[in-house]
Amino acid sequence: QPPPADSGAGSSVQSSETFQWKLVTSWPKNFPGLGMAPERFAERVNKMSGGRLTVTVYGAGDLVPAFEVFDAVSQGTAEMGHSASYYWKGKTPASQIFTSIPFGMNAQQMNGWLNYGGGMSLWREVYAPFGILPLAGGNTGVQMGGWFNKEINSLEDLKGLKMRLPGLGGEVLARLGGVPVTLPGRELFTALQTGAIDATEWVGPYNDLAFGLHKAAKYYYYPGWHEPGTVLEFMVNQAAFNSLPADLQAIVEIAAQSVNQDMLDEYTSRNIAALDALVNEHGIELRRWPDEVLVELRKAAQLVMAEEAAKDPTMKKVLDHYQAFQQGVGAYHRISEDAYNQIAHQE
Amino acid sequence: MVGWGLVDRIDRISERLGQLCGLLMLLMLLLAFLVVVLRYVFDLGSIALQEAVLYLHGALFTLGAGFTLKHQGHVRVDIFYREWSPRRKAWVDLLGTLLLLLPFLGFIALQSWDYVANAWARMEGSVEAGGLGLVYLQKSLILALVLTLGLQALAELGRNLAVLLDRESRP
Amino acid sequence: MMALVLFLCVCLVLLAGFPVAFVLGGTALWFAAIGTLTGHLDGAFLGALPNRLYGILNNQVLMAVPLFVMMGVTLERSRLAEQLLDAMAKLFGRVRAGLALSVMVVGMLLAASTGIVGATVVTMGLLSLPAMLRRGYDPAYAAGAICATGTLGQIIPPSIALVLLGDVLSSAFQQAQLKMGIFSPRTVSVGDLFAGALIPGLVLVALYMLYTLWLAWRRPQLFAETEAVPLDWPFVITLLKALVPPIGLIFLVLGSILLGVATPTEAAAVGAFGALTLALVRRQLSAQALLGVLTETVKVTAMVFMILIGAALFSLVFRGLGGEALIHGLLSDLPGGVVGATLLVMLVIFLLGFILDFIEITFVVVPMVAPTLLMLGLDPIWLGVMLGLNLQTSFLTPPFGFALFYLRGVAPPSLTSATLYRGVIPFIGIQILMMLLLALWPVLATWLPERIYG
Numbered sequence: 017q018p019p020p021a022d023s024g025a026g027s028s029v030q031s032s033e034t035f036q037w038k039l040v041t042s043w044p045k046n047f048p049g050l051g052m053a054p055e056r057f058a059e060r061v062n063k064m065s066g067g068r069l070t071v072t073v074y075g076a077g078d079l080v081p082a083f084e085v086f087d088a089v090s091q092g093t094a095e096m097g098h099s100a101s102y103y104w105k106g107k108t109p110a111s112q113i114f115t116s117i118p119f120g121m122n123a124q125q126m127n128g129w130l131n132y133g134g135g136m137s138l139w140r141e142v143y144a145p146f147g148i149l150p151l152a153g154g155n156t157g158v159q160m161g162g163w164f165n166k167e168i169n170s171l172e173d174l175k176g177l178k179m180r181l182p183g184l185g186g187e188v189l190a191r192l193g194g195v196p197v198t199l200p201g202r203e204l205f206t207a208l209q210t211g212a213i214d215a216t217e218w219v220g221p222y223n224d225l226a227f228g229l230h231k232a233a234k235y236y237y238y239p240g241w242h243e244p245g246t247v248l249e250f251m252v253n254q255a256a257f258n259s260l261p262a263d264l265q266a267i268v269e270i271a272a273q274s275v276n277q278d279m280l281d282e283y284t285s286r287n288i289a290a291l292d293a294l295v296n297e298h299g300i301e302l303r304r305w306p307d308e309v310l311v312e313l314r315k316a317a318q319l320v321m322a323e324e325a326a327k328d329p330t331m332k333k334v335l336d337h338y339q340a341f342q343q344g345v346g347a348y349h350r351i352s353e354d355a356y357n358q359i360a361h362q363e
Numbered sequence: 364m365v366g367w368g369l370v371d372r373i374d375r376i377s378e379r380l381g382q383l384c385g386l387l388m389l390l391m392l393l394l395a396f397l398v399v400v401l402r403y404v405f406d407l408g409s410i411a412l413q414e415a416v417l418y419l420h421g422a423l424f425t426l427g428a429g430f431t432l433k434h435q436g437h438v439r440v441d442i443f444y445r446e447w448s449p450r451r452k453a454w455v456d457l458l459g460t461l462l463l464l465l466p467f468l469g470f471i472a473l474q475s476w477d478y479v480a481n482a483w484a485r486m487e488g489s490v491e492a493g494g495l496g497l498v499y500l501q502k503s504l505i506l507a508l509v510l511t512l513g514l515q516a517l518a519e520l521g522r523n524l525a526v527l528l529d530r531e532s533r534p
Numbered sequence: 535m536m537a538l539v540l541f542l543c544v545c546l547v548l549l550a551g552f553p554v555a556f557v558l559g560g561t562a563l564w565f566a567a568i569g570t571l572t573g574h575l576d577g578a579f580l581g582a583l584p585n586r587l588y589g590i591l592n593n594q595v596l597m598a599v600p601l602f603v604m605m606g607v608t609l610e611r612s613r614l615a616e617q618l619l620d621a622m623a624k625l626f627g628r629v630r631a632g633l634a635l636s637v638m639v640v641g642m643l644l645a646a647s648t649g650i651v652g653a654t655v656v657t658m659g660l661l662s663l664p665a666m667l668r669r670g671y672d673p674a675y676a677a678g679a680i681c682a683t684g685t686l687g688q689i690i691p692p693s694i695a696l697v698l699l700g701d702v703l704s705s706a707f708q709q710a711q712l713k714m715g716i717f718s719p720r721t722v723s724v725g726d727l728f729a730g731a732l733i734p735g736l737v738l739v740a741l742y743m744l745y746t747l748w749l750a751w752r753r754p755q756l757f758a759e760t761e762a763v764p765l766d767w768p769f770v771i772t773l774l775k776a777l778v779p780p781i782g783l784i785f786l787v788l789g790s791i792l793l794g795v796a797t798p799t800e801a802a803a804v805g806a807f808g809a810l811t812l813a814l815v816r817r818q819l820s821a822q823a824l825l826g827v828l829t830e831t832v833k834v835t836a837m838v839f840m841i842l843i844g845a846a847l848f849s850l851v852f853r854g855l856g857g858e859a860l861i862h863g864l865l866s867d868l869p870g871g872v873v874g875a876t877l878l879v880m881l882v883i884f885l886l887g888f889i890l891d892f893i894e895i896t897f898v899v900v901p902m903v904a905p906t907l908l909m910l911g912l913d914p915i916w917l918g919v920m921l922g923l924n925l926q927t928s929f930l931t932p933p934f935g936f937a938l939f940y941l942r943g944v945a946p947p948s949l950t951s952a953t954l955y956r957g958v959i960p961f962i963g964i965q966i967l968m969m970l971l972l973a974l975w976p977v978l979a980t981w982l983p984e985r986i987y988g
């Protein structure tokens with residue numbers, strides 16, 4: 017069992033009291049995968065609490081815009097949010113690390129770090145000044161490298177590559193001569209189709225197929241070095257959480273845990289059929305990043321991470337902790353998961 | 364008269380702000396065009412530049428709202444209004460400003476104060492790695508809107524009052 | 535209940551003639567106060583105000599508004615627009631309503647170069663309304679035609695409405711198929727909706743034109759006198775001089791999108807820059823006039839955005855006072871049959887279009903109903919285009935038709951609001967007719983995507 021949240025004993029109000037919570041998200045309502053987590057969370061909490069805590073889910077833009085979820089939970093407009101912590105980099109740079117960093121840890125390793133490696137208490141520490149309690153809320157697994165209309169055969173091909181690649185990944189690309197472009201998601205499809213950009217990343221086969229990116233690009237690159245194990249988050253307004261009796265607090269935590277595992281399971285399963293459809297029905301060309309390119313990207317990523325950490329002490333503290341764990345788990349996984357995968361899944 | 368001096372002074376401020384916004388508009392246009400040229404012709408991109416365009420865009424209509432009010436640029440449903448006498452129009456505008464516009468602005472300020480203050484407290488920066496990182500300034504534009512529009516609303520109030528008190532008619 | 539009273543009150547207060555943006559925000563605030571005192575208001579909705587205001591400030595797509603407005607003002611102040619329309623009116627002089635038809639063609643091209651209704655209506659209003667009025671066109675017809683043509687940006691791709699609908703529908707379509715046990719689902723993307731909307735959009739323009747021709751035949755007095763200008767060389771040269779620059783400009787904007795030079799938002803910057811360069815090179819804009827163009831752009835932009843800001847508080851209060859429950863109540867029990875369910879949804883959305891803007895409807899209403907409709911077997915592309923047409927109509931319907939406000943904001947004072955409202959009614963009728971046509975022949979929307987994407 018993961019360690020329980022050190023959230024106080026919970027108020028000892030009479031157990032018949034009912035609570036109505038709002039949960040705002042950064043995804044469109046019913047968004048496949050990511051957007052199902054808050055829906056399932058709400059469903060499970062409503063059921064487990066016997067209706068004492070009912071959670072209503074608001075899609076992006078419904079109550080607040082997608083990137084206002086953090087502020088909305090912090091100020092108590094909504095009791096909960098579902099999003100990804102790297103969106104809050106502007107508020108506290110360390111938040112990026114709890115989602116995913118270029119060449120960082122995969123899903124299994126992130127769950128290990130967060131739940132038993134001390135990562136979660138660092139996350140709570142980082143969010144505490146905002147009055148927000150974070151809970152892991154899903155994982156996409158290793159994402160795909162993105163959709164390209166230009167082939168990447170050598171480092172040279174990265175020069176001038178116009179790619180929508182947000183966050184740290186974009187900064188890494190820029191170091192190798194790429195041109196990270198910021199685009200509203202709304203213009204992404206058109207921009208890729210007309211050639212205003214050469215490439216974009218999205219999530220993985222299941223989401224990418226649903227978004228229809230195969231209709232706007234030819235090559236599908238792997239692996240997603242920029243997001244190797246993206247953790248989604250539930251945010252709970254700390255005051256609202258404290259006002260719950262202890263049993264409802266436990267229900268919130270357990271429901272979040274179940275959803276956290278659930279999303280990874282769903283992606284693992286659904287990506288299979290989606291990739292098959294992309295390759296065999298839609299004739300997409302699947303490409304692996306050339307080794308030479310991956311090696312240089314990784315070097316650039318280390319440089320970028322070190323620079324970012326030098327700017328912010330909290331970021332440095334969290335990153336050091338993260339990297340120590342990654343080193344350890346990396347050594348172990350080389351002789352366990354990796355060694356096994358290499359043998360077991362050879363074609 | 365003291366009252367008139369104040370109205371005139373606010374009018375001048377709004378006029379200056381309007382001209383400033385005009386220059387911001389020109390700057391925004393040039394930078395937005397530069398983004399396209401840099402990317403298409405030179406394969407160069409700058410997230411900071413793209414964000415600068417967005418900030419200018421926001422500044423344009425928040426700082427320019429008072430100027431627009433001074434020039435009667437905020438659209439009305441004038442089915443009846445256009446037929447009414449100057450006195451009656453002044454009544455509508457006086458009451459509208461006191462009961463609708465000023466409370467609305469006050470409410471925006473009240474609701475947004477903490478929101479903006481929090482952004483300042485953490486010197487909130489960009490979501491993007493190469494971003495401009497002045498989100499706290501961009502968010503402050505919400506309060507700037509309240510200030511510029513609110514100020515001009517006071518001037519309009521003075522003008523309406525003058526019509527109703529039957530003073531010499533002023534521009 | 536209180537939500538509806540709020541709506542009615544805003545309509546009444548609007549009639550007093552105080553600026554629309556402040557009436558929307560101010561009246562909503564009074565209701566928020568009453569709702570809070572009587573315990574009828576869900577306060578969380580008010581708390582979302584700063585988030586929504588910042589959302590408006592930080593919306594990259596809306597940057598197209600000032601840029602497009604500037605293009606329009608530049609063309610107007612430098613008299614390039616006037617020369618263009620004069621020339622076209624002479625060219626089509628043989629046909630009554632020739633100028634109106636020209637305006638519709640220009641509007642269609644503008645619609646193809648931006649997806650923001652505020653931008654197209656304002657630009658169209660600046661470019662063509664004065665020319666039409668000066669030539670003695672019936673003001674109601676002219677205003678209606680410009681408003682309707684201006685909202686074409688919503689249905690002719692690229693279009694923000696279709697992009698948002700694409701987001702919401704692709705999720706709903708996945709959801710519907712998963713519920714039916716289909717795990718390798720078909721998909722619908724923004725590209726499908728763009729392709730699907732193209733033919734209905736063009737048919738709609740054709741309908742506007744047919745209506746105009748019919749009107750010119752039945753009631754010629756609504757249009758300008760015919761002037762027969764002989765089509766000789768001097769005239770052809772004048773014509774080309776007037777025609778080429780602005781039309782070239784519009785194709786520059788379109789071309790920069792289609793060739794991947796710029797995104798649709800950035801293309802507005804290309805257009806404004808082009809207009810400015812053109813006006814300066816042809817010495818049709820002095821430095822003093824340039825300052826006038828810039829401040830006019832600021833004025834119009836602030837007008838447009840203040841309406842969005844006022845509407846932000848209005849819709850939050852509307853929902854906090856029970857509008858949310860009202861919508862759920864109307865839509866939670868859809869009738870079983872696909873025809874009945876679709877009709878009800880379209881009717882409710884049409885009616886909500888009087889009260890809420892299209893973004894609110896897309897985010898709040900569509901996710902509620904779309905999975906059910908798609909499970910009943912509706913084609914997602916057809917549904918998207920149908921919703922797009924329906925939402926486009928909401929821009930034209932008084933009292934909260936934003937297109938009406940925008941046009942009123944840039945129209946000469948001689949045009950009254952009442953005339954404007956009268957003028958759009960036939961065009962709303964045409965919109966409804968178009969929806970009927972699409973209902974009878976879904977292939978209008980589904981044929982092209984099928985051809986492009988298989």
Ligand code: NA
Nearest residue numbers: 159218219243
């Ligand atoms: Na991603």
Ligand code: NA
Nearest residue numbers: 645648687692
């Ligand atoms: Na369009």
